[in-house]
Amino acid sequence: MRPTIKDVAREAKVSISTVSYAINNSDRISEKTRNHVLEVAKKLNYSANSNAKRLRQKNVGAIGIFFNSWFGPIYSELVQGIERKVHEMGYDLIACSLFGGAESTAHRYLKDHMIDGAIILSNAFDDDFLKSVASKDLPIVALDREVKAEHIYNILIDNFGGAFGATKQLISSGCKQVHYFCGPDDSYDNQKRLEGYIAALGFYNVKFDNNLIIKSDFTEEDAYLKMKEIIDQGDAPKAIFSANDEMALGIIRAANENGIKIPEQLKLIGFDNIRESERTTPALSTVTHHKYEMGVKAVEVLFSAMNSEEEIEQVTILPTQIVERETV
Amino acid sequence: MRPTIKDVAREAKVSISTVSYAINNSDRISEKTRNHVLEVAKKLNYSANSNAKRLRQKNVGAIGIFFNSWFGPIYSELVQGIERKVHEMGYDLIACSLFGGAESTAHRYLKDHMIDGAIILSNAFDDDFLKSVASKDLPIVALDREVKAEHIYNILIDNFGGAFGATKQLISSGCKQVHYFCGPDDSYDNQKRLEGYIAALGFYNVKFDNNLIIKSDFTEEDAYLKMKEIIDQGDAPKAIFSANDEMALGIIRAANENGIKIPEQLKLIGFDNIRESERTTPALSTVTHHKYEMGVKAVEVLFSAMNSEEEIEQVTILPTQIVERETV
DNA sequence: CTGAAAGCGCTTACAG
DNA sequence: CTGAAAGCGCTTACAG
Numbered sequence: 001m002r003p004t005i006k007d008v009a010r011e012a013k014v015s016i017s018t019v020s021y022a023i024n025n026s027d028r029i030s031e032k033t034r035n036h037v038l039e040v041a042k043k044l045n046y047s048a049n050s051n052a053k054r055l056r057q058k059n060v061g062a063i064g065i066f067f068n069s070w071f072g073p074i075y076s077e078l079v080q081g082i083e084r085k086v087h088e089m090g091y092d093l094i095a096c097s098l099f100g101g102a103e104s105t106a107h108r109y110l111k112d113h114m115i116d117g118a119i120i121l122s123n124a125f126d127d128d129f130l131k132s133v134a135s136k137d138l139p140i141v142a143l144d145r146e147v148k149a150e151h152i153y154n155i156l157i158d159n160f161g162g163a164f165g166a167t168k169q170l171i172s173s174g175c176k177q178v179h180y181f182c183g184p185d186d187s188y189d190n191q192k193r194l195e196g197y198i199a200a201l202g203f204y205n206v207k208f209d210n211n212l213i214i215k216s217d218f219t220e221e222d223a224y225l226k227m228k229e230i231i232d233q234g235d236a237p238k239a240i241f242s243a244n245d246e247m248a249l250g251i252i253r254a255a256n257e258n259g260i261k262i263p264e265q266l267k268l269i270g271f272d273n274i275r276e277s278e279r280t281t282p283a284l285s286t287v288t289h290h291k292y293e294m295g296v297k298a299v300e301v302l303f304s305a306m307n308s309e310e311e312i313e314q315v316t317i318l319p320t321q322i323v324e325r326e327t328v
Numbered sequence: 329m330r331p332t333i334k335d336v337a338r339e340a341k342v343s344i345s346t347v348s349y350a351i352n353n354s355d356r357i358s359e360k361t362r363n364h365v366l367e368v369a370k371k372l373n374y375s376a377n378s379n380a381k382r383l384r385q386k387n388v389g390a391i392g393i394f395f396n397s398w399f400g401p402i403y404s405e406l407v408q409g410i411e412r413k414v415h416e417m418g419y420d421l422i423a424c425s426l427f428g429g430a431e432s433t434a435h436r437y438l439k440d441h442m443i444d445g446a447i448i449l450s451n452a453f454d455d456d457f458l459k460s461v462a463s464k465d466l467p468i469v470a471l472d473r474e475v476k477a478e479h480i481y482n483i484l485i486d487n488f489g490g491a492f493g494a495t496k497q498l499i500s501s502g503c504k505q506v507h508y509f510c511g512p513d514d515s516y517d518n519q520k521r522l523e524g525y526i527a528a529l530g531f532y533n534v535k536f537d538n539n540l541i542i543k544s545d546f547t548e549e550d551a552y553l554k555m556k557e558i559i560d561q562g563d564a565p566k567a568i569f570s571a572n573d574e575m576a577l578g579i580i581r582a583a584n585e586n587g588i589k590i591p592e593q594l595k596l597i598g599f600d601n602i603r604e605s606e607r608t609t610p611a612l613s614t615v616t617h618h619k620y621e622m623g624v625k626a627v628e629v630l631f632s633a634m635n636s637e638e639e640i641e642q643v644t645i646l647p648t649q650i651v652e653r654e655t656v
Numbered sequence: 657c658t659g660a661a662a663g664c665g666c667t668t669a670c671a672g
Numbered sequence: 673c674t675g676a677a678a679g680c681g682c683t684t685a686c687a688g
Contacts, residue, residue: 002441002465004664004665004666005665005666006665014674014675015674015675015676016665016666016667016675016676017667017668017674017675017676017677018673018674018675020666020667020668021667021668021673021674024667026668028673028674029673029674030673030674033673033674045460047439047440047441048440048665048666049383049440049441049664049665049666050379050440050441050442050666051378051379051380051382051383051388051664051665051666052379052383052664052665052666052667052680053665053666053667054379054666054680055377055379055380055383055664055665055666055680055681055682056665056666056667056668056679056680057666057667057680058680060379062433080427083425083427084427086425087425087427087428087431087432087433092424092425092433092436092437093424093425093427093433094422094423094424094425094433094437095422095423095424095425096420096421096422096423097411097414097415097420097421097422097423099408099411099412099415099421100415103415104415105390105415105420105421105422108420109420109422111375112375112376112377112378113330113375113377113378114378132373137330332680332681332682333681333682334681342658342659343658343659343660344659344660344681344682344683345658345659345660345661345683345684346657346658346659348682348683348684349657349658349683349684352683354684356657356658357657357658358657358658361657361658376681376682377680377681377682378682379680379681379682380664380680380681380682380683381681381682381683382664382682383664383665383666383680383681383682384663384664384681384682384683384684385664385682385683386664657688658687658688659686659687659688660686660687660688661684661685661686661687662683662684662685662686663682663683663684664681664682664683665680666679666680667678667679667680668677668678668679669677669678670675670676670677670678671674671675671676671677672673672674672675672676
């Protein structure tokens with residue numbers, strides 16, 4: 001059986017209060033006593049029962065992170081930022097399984113308040129659910145998603161601005177026709193990027209042409225297929241703004257296979273600056289955002305919400321920048 | 329403030345025992361009372377404080393999963409198997425951050441017994457640490473790694489057999505020289521696969537030639553570079569057994585770029601059967617194992633260890649098979 | 657069928 | 673500087 005505080009007290013011949021003070025580094029006991037207790041605790045391999053501790057202290061000491069899949073390459077740096085910052089704040093970070101729908105660990109941990117705060121990168125929770133669990137005691141930070149409610153904070157990147165800038169650059173480099181490779185309709189990112197694209201057309205008085213909007217789904221494979229299709233139809237695009245980099249990868253592959261020279265015959269800008277984007281031939285120009293910093297920011301907002309009494313921003317928008325490589 | 333069982337009791341005008349019975353579906357109270365209590369609980373948005381519950385019940389109800397990175401493509405199906413099975417057993421599944429070394433959430437959760445069992449796909453814990461935390465109350469299942477100790481169970485794939493079979497096939501198809509693309513020295517998988525390779529050579533009385541062992545590191549990029557180097561030196565390999573698929577991807581890329589025809593001029597077999605392996609041109613022949621089933625098995629072993637009194641197998645070895653595609 | 661009470665393992669005012 | 677005791681929110685024998 002696991003030793004309890006009682007066992008340590010008995011073995012060290014002190015009261016359980018003293019053990020508690022020793023373990024928690026209180027300065028109310030003498031150095032000598034503390035060392036003695038700590039020694040005994042170590043000998044018994046004692047560690048405090050967290051359930052008892054948390055019950056007493058009314059805090060959990062953990063932040064939950066929720067993503068659709070535990071394995072999406074995009075998030076890697078973002079999560080690193082989150083991990084480091086949460087650790088720095090002295091909290092634990094746990095990710096909960098979403099398997100099982102409304103009965104999933106993720107749902108239970110949110111409902112049962114098994115965490116002190118949540119960071120969400122997932123659309124597996126609907127807005128109503130999030131609203132029902134968010135509170136001052138369990139604030140939620142949602143990334144790349146707009147959820148307007150008390151105790152829910154949104155951190156977004158400037159999708160609109162990034163798309164606007166990318167499209168603008170394509171147009172101002174002389175392209176009168178800019179194709180837009182589109183992500184899924186229900187993607188928040190895609191919507192905003194499309195808006196930015198349209199706004200840039202408007203800015204330059206270029207007429208919006210629905211035929212230039214290529215419906216795809218954010219995957220390399222589908223974009224590759226769509227691009228090949230277009231090329232086969234005989235009128236290859238001169239300029240493309242791709243709503244994400246993965247699709248841009250597929251576009252490059254199709255272009256290369258068909259002898260279309262980039263950037264001479266086709267200019268291309270992606271979005272996200274994923275790792276692979278600098279390794280393509282030619283290297284992909286793209287819109288970047290600081291993922292690591294986004295993670296850090298998310299944690300900062302979360303802890304302000306947990307601790308501070310003052311109003312904090314409900315929505316934070318992080319800037320984007322164009323990184324010019326060889327496709328434009 | 330969150331409502332407690334007291335609040336529900338007061339509001340429902342019953343004792344807290346009755347509330348507890350109602351919430352936990354005990355048949356000791358009348359249907360009528362239960363419904364009434366449940367209604368009040370719902371109205372107050374009550375959910376039991378898990379810390380109190382767990383303290384009382386002396387169980388946690390959660391399994392921990394630990395992987396080096398939350399984002400390694402190999403694990404996806406494996407984790408799906410684990411998620412489904414853990415959920416089926418009525419337990420929660422949480423992944424703990426490894427950031428912070430010995431002070432990480434992962435280490436703390438293991439030490440402090442915040443979980444009832446652990447599944448480990450990581451080399452971030454050394455054997456001694458695992459041995460010190462494993463117990464009947466917190467058994468550990470280690471995947472793809474041999475840790476021999478009480479309460480630690482190993483689930484392995486038949487690396488040796490798979491490598492033996494792959495090499496054997498290459499030799500028996502007429503290749504007298506088979507190169508081995510090597511993973512990192514400290515990789516358990518790599519060691520076993522190398523042993524299988526060597527054994528197959530022995531089986532066919534082919535002399536081991538150290539020049540055919542190409543030191544690489546499991547990555548596409550490095551294998552690509554190494555392969556190019558070899559080709560540039562003028563004596564392109566006729567047959568390669570690659571210790572994993574990612575390296576095989578790099579090998580194919582280098583071969584394709586240098587006009588080496590696969591499988592006519594070069595036969596190649598990889599290991600792991602990652603998703604990309606069927607999409608390469610030509611499609612990669614490889615050694616496969618059932619990742620989803622491995623996840624399920626891991627959970628089964630873990631729960632046996634947690635619940636059953638009888639001896640259970642310390643080591644489980646899962647079979648591998650060769651999937652023939654176009655590179656051989 | 658229902659309730660009063662003990663106790664899980666801690667922390668922390670309070671007393672000395 | 674140390675200890676006795678209350679209490680966190682539950683569950684569960686026990687009594688009625």
